[in-house]
Amino acid sequence: MSxxxxxxxxxxxxxxxxxxxxxxxxxxxxxxxxxxxxGLTTAPVSGVIEGENFLSVPTQHVGGTDxxxxxxxxxxxxxxxxxxDVAWTDTRTLRVQIPExxxxxxxxxxxxxxxxxxxxxxxxxxxSDRPLASLTAQGFVERPRLWTGEETHLVLTVNNPGxxxxxxxxxxxxxxxxxxxxxxxxxxxxxxxxxxxxxxSFSWKLAAxxxxxxxxxxxxxxxxxxxxxxxxxxxxxxxxxxxxxxxGALFAWPSxxxxxxxxxxxxxxxxxxxxxxxxxxxxxxxxxxxxVTLSREPIPRLVDxxxxxxxxxxxxxxxxxxxxxxxxxxxxGIDELTGGEVSxxxxxxxxxxxxxxxxxxxxxxxxxxxxxxxxxFDVEVSVDNPGQSEVLGVALEGAGxxxxxxxxxxxxxxxxxxxxxxxxxxxxxxxxxxxxxxxxGACSFRVGAQGQDGTSGQSVVxxxxxxxxxxVTR
Numbered sequence: 257m258s259x260x261x262x263x264x265x266x267x268x269x270x271x272x273x274x275x276x277x278x279x280x281x282x283x284x285x286x287x288x289x290x291x292x293x294x295g296l297t298t299a300p301v302s303g304v305i306e307g308e309n310f311l312s313v314p315t316q317h318v319g320g321t322d323x324x325x326x327x328x329x330x331x332x333x334x335x336x337x338x339x340x341d342v343a344w345t346d347t348r349t350l351r352v353q354i355p356e357x358x359x360x361x362x363x364x365x366x367x368x369x370x371x372x373x374x375x376x377x378x379x380x381x382x383x384s385d386r387p388l389a390s391l392t393a394q395g396f397v398e399r400p401r402l403w404t405g406e407e408t409h410l411v412l413t414v415n416n417p418g419x420x421x422x423x424x425x426x427x428x429x430x431x432x433x434x435x436x437x438x439x440x441x442x443x444x445x446x447x448x449x450x451x452x453x454x455x456x457s458f459s460w461k462l463a464a465x466x467x468x469x470x471x472x473x474x475x476x477x478x479x480x481x482x483x484x485x486x487x488x489x490x491x492x493x494x495x496x497x498x499x500x501x502x503x504g505a506l507f508a509w510p511s512x513x514x515x516x517x518x519x520x521x522x523x524x525x526x527x528x529x530x531x532x533x534x535x536x537x538x539x540x541x542x543x544x545x546x547x548v549t550l551s552r553e554p555i556p557r558l559v560d561x562x563x564x565x566x567x568x569x570x571x572x573x574x575x576x577x578x579x580x581x582x583x584x585x586x587x588x589g590i591d592e593l594t595g596g597e598v599s600x601x602x603x604x605x606x607x608x609x610x611x612x613x614x615x616x617x618x619x620x621x622x623x624x625x626x627x628x629x630x631x632x633f634d635v636e637v638s639v640d641n642p643g644q645s646e647v648l649g650v651a652l653e654g655a656g657x658x659x660x661x662x663x664x665x666x667x668x669x670x671x672x673x674x675x676x677x678x679x680x681x682x683x684x685x686x687x688x689x690x691x692x693x694x695x696x697g698a699c700s701f702r703v704g705a706q707g708q709d710g711t712s713g714q715s716v717v718x719x720x721x722x723x724x725x726x727x728v729t730r
Contacts, residue, residue, distance in 0.1 A: 285309045285369050287377045290352075294382040294483050297358050303381075305332065305350040305367065312344060313370045331368035334358070334381055358383040382483050386419030389452070389480045393427075393489040401497045401528055402464035407440070410494060412458045412474050416450040422487055423449050425478035427458040436466035436498040450478070464498040471495045502527045502561070504600045506541070506585050508608040510711075513575060514645050515610060517712040521550065521573050523585045525600060526566040533561045533598060536589035538569045545581035546610050548573050561589065575610040578644065582607055614647035614681065614709045616640070616718035620701065621686065623723045627693050629730050632669055637687045639705045639718065644681040646710035651676045652687050654720060656702030663697030664728060679707065699726040 287307040295301035312328035328344035332352055341353035350367070365380035382388075395412040402408055410429065416422045424447045429439070440461045448456040476489035505524045513519045521541060527533045537558050541550065554569040561567050569587070586602040622636035635657065641647050652672055670690040677685045693699060704720040 283309050283311065285311070285367065285373055285375045287365060287367055287375050287380075290365050290377070290380045293380070293485060294384055294388060295354060296387065297356060297360060297383050297385050299356050301354040303352045303354050305352060305365070306348060307350075307367070307375075308348055310344060310347050310350060310367075311369065327370040329370050331366075333366040333368075334363040337363075354381070360385045384419075384482075387417075388482065388485075389416050389418035389420045389422040389450070389478075389487060391416060391422055391425065391450075391476055391478060391487045391489040393474065393476045393492055395474050395492040395494050397462075397494055397496055399528075400495065401503060402437075404436075404464050404466065404498060407461060407463045408496070410460045410462055410472065410496075412476070412492065413455055414450060414458070414476055414489060415455045416452060418480075419452050421449055421451055421481040422478045423481050425450050425456055425476065425487075428475045428477075429460050430473055430475075431470055436464060436468035437470040437496045438463045438465050447478075462496060464496075467498050469495055469497045502529065502533060502589070502598065502600055504585070504587060504603040506583055506603045506605040508573070508583065508605055511606065511608045512711055513608070513610055514613040514709060514712045514714075515575055515578055516613070517714075518572060518574050519608075521571040521583055521605075523554070523569040523587060523603075524566055525561060525569070525587050525589075527561040527563060529563060531563060532592040533589035534592055535559075536561055536567070536587055538585055538587040541571065541583045541585035543581055543583050545607075546575050546579045547577040548575050548581065548583075578610045578612045580607050580609050611644035611681070611711055613643050613712065613714070614641055614645040614679075614707070614716050615643040616647060616650065616679075616705045616707060616716050617642060618652075618703060618705050618718045618721040620703075620721060620723040622688075623701065623726055626727045626729070627699070629693055629696055629728060632690060632692045635689055635691055635701060635723075637703055637705075637721075638684055639679065639687065640684045641679040641681055645712070646681060647679045647707040647716050648710045649676050650679045650685060650705060650707035653704040653706045653717075654702060656720075656722075657689060657691075663695075664699030664726075665694045665697075666699065667692045667694055678710070693728045696728050696730050699728055700724070 289306050291304045312326040314326055330342055330350055332339045332342045339352050343351040345351055360383050362379045363381045365377040367375050392415045397410050399408040412427050426447045428444045440463050445458045450456045472494050474492035478487045503526050509520050523538050525536055551572040554571050559567045583605040584602055586600055588597055588599040591598045617640045619638050621638040624633045627633055669692050672687055672689045679685050701723040702720055705718040707716045709716050
């Protein structure tokens with residue numbers, strides 16, 4: 257046998273060896289699943305076929321550029337549809353691209369190996385013309401702050417935004433850590449089916465035993481009606497506080513003001529208990545971040561607050577510096593049942609913002625150095641807002657731009673553009689007009705601007721600006 261024959265038969269022998277290994281006992285290809293197991297028909301879907309013994313066929317070559325080549329060409333079919341985009345990754349993984357436009361329904365999966373071996377997986381993929389069921393959940397506590405001995409309900413609402421039913425939806429409630437709250441209903445209510453676009457509610461009764469905070473974890477599970485795939489909503493975590501004292505909230509209104517603009521600071525005290533709080537009074541609030549002047553006494557100064565009621569203490573205020581600030585305040589009262597003092601924990605307001613008031617500054621940014629009688633020219637006026645607050649409805653003010661000055665007569669060829677603008681803090685607007693001079697002489701222009709502060713509502717007026725003199729000749 258010649259050397260060339262030995263080389264050729266050597267390559268064939270290695271190929272047959274790969275065939276023998278792939279078909280011998282324990283090396284038959286197997287398909288476990290196609291991931292994902294479903295997809296919409298309106299767009300291509302990238303998938304992975306998971307299995308075993310996806311063996312490629314090696315062939316050794318003598319005298320060529322490649323010593324060994326691998327035949328890793330696998331054919332994949334979904335039903336009768338051959339998939340064009342198939343890539344071998346390793347002996348357990350094939351990557352495929354499932355085309356759009358499949359008819360809705362179940363499809364078997366067929367894999368053909370490089371040596372002709374076939375393996376099938378029935379009902380491997382479901383093509384759907386609508387999204388399948390999915391689960392979202394939102395839980396809340398009717399009253400998250402309780403007095404000892406009170407009861408409340410924890411409610412979980414489960415939604416199915418998909419186009420098929422979610423079956424056997426289960427909700428499980430369990431405490432994450434010990435606390436002063438007792439569960440007085442079953443931790444797992446009866447499962448429910450949730451229709452497409454529908455929702456289901458689960459409820460638990462809770463009772464407050466002792467002071468403390470308990471965290472509850474909520475888990476939601478089910479399965480999709482067509483594919484049977486497991487469904488799970490994002491876990492929810494809620495907390496319930498058992499507190500022996502009332503609560504407070506502090507807020508400034510409006511929350512965005514300008515320096516010197518009056519605003520109100522409100523401390524709202526809520527009595528969550530079943531007895532009266534007598535003689536509730538607040539301490540003087542403190543502020544950080546900005547400088548604020550407050551009235552010495554709130555309105556009212558002293559109040560009684562009935563069960564499950566709230567009352568507001570209000571201070572008149574104005575800021576004397578710009579920036580972002582927060583208020584802190586606290587209050588106390590007398591428990592009618594025990595006669596003891598009940599203090600309210602210090603509360604902090606959401607941040608409020610104090611802006612420098614909006615301002616307007618006018619200047620002529622374009623005036624021709626000279627003109628001839630009958631000549632048409634452009635004049636531009638720049639208006640700046642060096643403040644922080646937006647100025648609304650900014651418009652030029654005064655007739656000097658049209659009439660000119662000194663011995664000049666000017667005709668307006670086109671109107672002032674724009675007529676009005678809203679000018680944010682630190683921004684600039686340019687107004688322009690096209691004019692025509694009608695006689696020789698010297699022209700100068702004078703104009704102002706005005707608008708309204710978008711935060712305080714105050715009028716904002718700019719000082720008039722006068723342009724340089726423009727000679728006019730024939």
